[in-house]
Amino acid sequence: MGINHTPVGQPMPQSLQSAGQRLTQALRAAGLRLTPQRRAICELLGASKEHPSAQQIYTALKPLYPSLSLATVYNTLDALVSLGAINALGPAGDAAVHYDADTEPHVNLACIRCHRIIDLESDHVAALENEVSHTSGYQILGASVTYYGLCPDCQQEVEKA
């Protein structure tokens, strides 16, 4: 994060393991017991590009893990956020916190109509993160830069209506 960015085209050392594995290792390192439920939450978040909310994660996993509680989803997500392993993004017009397993600096674009959040790569965000950490002396654990608006699909549908 921040200063040790791999040049474009070079494989990241991180890519040797899946994002889900990276998250489960973070939980284990923090001393949390790795239950099948917690492992499933990590795998889902690591594989998702959808920036799911806690409720969406719960709804997706509940049929597979009937003993899963919403509290487990929340405390697992909270632990991952405080470890800097994932970022908590603001609501996408739906009053729910969305979670992002991609902690490399990037811009999130949230559509307030369909509540999708997509990623946008930007060198400016990486530069901003360097500036913030150097100026503040903080060890940056995560960041979210989120723009809100109407996605191109929703703009077309609004025009048609």
Ligand SMILES: [Zn+2]
């Ligand atoms: Zn949209």
